[in-house]
Amino acid sequence: KQEVTQIPAALSVPEGENLVLNCSFTDSAIYNLQWFRQDPGKGLTSLLLIQSSQREQTSGRLNASLDKSSGRSTLYIAASQPGDSATYLCAVQGTNAGKSTFGDGTTLTVKP
């Protein structure tokens, strides 16, 4: 059974800092790993999707890496802004019927 863990559960940083969010998973038989952000009371917005054959994906100030063999992914956010404050979720889509398993999320607060 796939288990996805995100560390830390919460993170508070001053504006402008670079930061790293971590995601680990127990079963490396995956199709892809996806990072989402969720604002309070809102749905999920996809940030980056990394296929199992890829090592990283970049979009603007975001960079996500994937090390499938060690079961780890990181989301790097450069030059954080107050608008980045949200809960960040990683989801792993397994090869077992394509089922996605989500982590509990990291709640990020960027203080002005």
Add this chain to the structure above:
Amino acid sequence: DTAVSQTPKYLVTQMGNDKSIKCEQNLGHDTMYWYKQDSKKFLKIMFSYNNKELIINETVPNRFSPKSPDKAHLNLHINSLELGDSAVYFCASSLQGRTDTQYFGPGTRLTVL
């Protein structure tokens, strides 16, 4: 321009009632999903349909019955609602399912009294 839409956004109802949540996507995707996010914010998949065919059916009480009239719609019907069904229910879709980005709807907040 809404990609994945859900109705209603809020649903408050008494225990024991039967209710439905509707989901529609205009992205031309083949695969649709229902997720449940509980009070602790943990998101868990419930069902997945590909071209109107059920492909994922997690351990969900049989009071929950998904229905896909066509590949752009996936509705969720819940019978005999219980207090523990209170949660936010998210619909999502992806192009093929296995390698594609999932796009989420805004969620339906269900409160059972």
